[in-house]
Amino acid sequence: MNEILKGVRVLELANVLAGPSVGQFLAESGAQVIKIENPATRGDVTRSWKLNKEEGETDVSAYFSAVNSGKLSVALDVQNPDHYAALIDLVKVSDIVIASYKMGDAEKLRVDAATFRSHNPSLIYGKISGYGDQNSKVGYDAILQAETGFMFMNGEPGGKSVKMPVALIDILAAHQLKEAILLAYIHRLKTGKGAEVSVSLFDAAISSLANQATNYLLAGHNPKKMGSEHPNIAPYGSIFTCQDGAKIVIAVGTDKQFEALTKVLGLSNFMSEKFSNNSTRVKNREQLNALLQNAFAKEEASVLLTRLDAVHVPSGKLQSVQEVFASGKADHLLIESGLKTVGLRNFIAKMDKYEIPSHIAPPPSLNQHANYLFTKILGYSEEEKKKLE
Incomplete structure (x- = not known):
C-alpha cells in the first residue's frame, strides 16, 4: 500500500x-x-x-x-x-x-x-x-x-x-x-x-496552450485547424494508411529520425533540399505527406511498426479505447x-x-x-x- x-x-x-x-x-x-x-x-x-x-x-x-x-x-x-x-x-x-x-x-x-x-x-x-x-x-x-x-x-x-x-x-x-x-x-x-x-x-x-501560445505571442502566428498535424514539425502527428487498412501515426522530431524513416520505407534520394531538414519539411508538408502515403500504402502495418521500432522512429497504430484495454498494456x-x-x-x-x-x-x-x-x-x-x- x-x-x-x-x-x-x-x-x-x-x-x-x-x-x-x-x-x-x-x-x-x-x-x-x-x-x-x-x-x-x-x-x-x-x-x-x-x-x-x-x-x-x-x-x-x-x-x-x-x-x-x-x-x-x-x-x-x-x-x-x-x-x-x-x-x-x-x-x-x-x-x-x-x-x-x-x-x-x-x-x-x-x-x-x-x-x-x-x-x-x-x-x-x-x-x-x-x-x-x-x-x-x-x-x-x-x-x-x-x-x-x-x-x-x-x-x-x-x-x-x-x-x-x-x-x-x-x-x-x-x-x-x-x-x-x-x-x-x-x-x-x-x-x-x-x-x-x-x-x-x-x-x-x-x-x-504551450507552444501554440508562443507561436502567436512570439511569432505572430494565429494557430488554426491542422487535423493531427503539428505547426512546428513535420511529419509529426501525421496519419498514414497501410496496405491492410490499418493507420499509423508518425512523430518524427529530428532529421536523424526522418532519415531512418526514409530508409525503412525504401525512399531513395529523399533527403533532398525539399526535405533535408525540419524547416523545409514544414514548408513542403503537403508534398511530403503525399509521397509518404504512397510508401505506407505498400506496407503491412504490424511489420512496418516492428521495423520502425527497431530504428527508433516514433510511431504507433491508431487504436480505439477498446483496443487499448484489450491489449493488456x-x-x-x-x-x-x-x-x-x-x-x-x-x-x-x-x-x-x-x-x-x-x-x-x-x-x-x-x-x-x-x-x-x-x-x-x-x-x-x-x-x-x-x-x-
Missing part, C-alpha cells in the same frame, strides 16, 4: 471531475479522503450521468467511477444546523479541504477558507473555480475549450470546430491544484502554517475490486521505496460511510448520530 500520505485527512467538497480527481490522487497516495455530498441533490451530480448501457438502480455510474475510488462518503446538508456542526467537527480534525463553489456561495454557506481556518488554522484549503475569485460565471469544460482557443484549433482544415472528447481543461486544472496543495503541505511541514490555494479553469487552460493502471474493474488510477508515478497500491476501495455509494465517520472519527453517541439521520 502506498503510505506516503498516511495519516493525512482530506475533506472533499467538490463535484464532477476536477476537484474529485484531486481527491482520488490524494487517496491513492495514502490519504483518508472523505467526500462530503449534498443529500438534497442525491450527491455528486455525476452519480446520475449514465450511459444508455448502464442499467440498475446503483448510484455509482461509470462517470462517477472515473475519479472517486478510495474515498469515504457522507451526506451532509450544510444548511441543516446539526449537519453543519458535524462538518465543522470534521474540519477540526482534517488537514486538507478540496472545494469548488461559484463565487460567493462558499461564504454564504459558511464553507469558505476563512470560516474553516478559524476552526483549524493549520488547514490547507484548495479550491477550483471557473474564472477566478472575482468572476461569478460558472465554468464548464466545453465552454472553457471554446473560450481559450482549444476548440478553434481542434478539427480538420476547413472543417467545424470540435471539442476534445475528454474534459481536458478540468484535468489540467486538477493537476495545477494538486501541485498547489502539495506545495502548501510542504510549507506547512516547515512552518506549521496552513494556506488557501486556488486555481481557475481559465488560467489552467491558457497556461496549457494498461492493466497495471486498472483499479480492481474483487474480479471487477471499477476505475483507473490517477496517480501513476513510480517512486523509490513507495509502492503503488495494488487495490484501493471502489467508488462509494452515497452516505456509505456515515456511521463509521461519526462513530470512529468523531466519537458521536447514538443520540448525536440520530440527529443526523
